[in-house]
Amino acid sequence: MTLRTGAVPSLAQLAADDLVDVHVLAKAFGCSPRTIMRSAIPFVTITPRVRRYRVVDVRRWLAEHVQSRGAA
Secondary structure, rough: OOOOOOOOOOHHHOOOEEEEHHHHHHHHHOOHHHHHHHOOOEEEEOOEEEEEEEEEEEEEEEEOOOOOOOOO
C-alpha cells in the first residue's frame, strides 16, 4: 500500500512494507518535506522525481538516531 497525503496514520499502524511519500513523513514528524528529503532516511526511487519511503526503513532510521539526554 502506498500512502500519500490526507489522513495520516501513525507509523505504528502501517505495515513494514508500506510505502509513504515525503509529505506523509513530514506531517508525522512535524517538519518540512525538504527536511525529510535532506535526511539520510533510505528511500525507493520510483522515477527520477518520485521517491517513496518504506515504513521499515523509517522505523530503523529512527531507532538509530535516538539520543539520550545529555548526548551530543
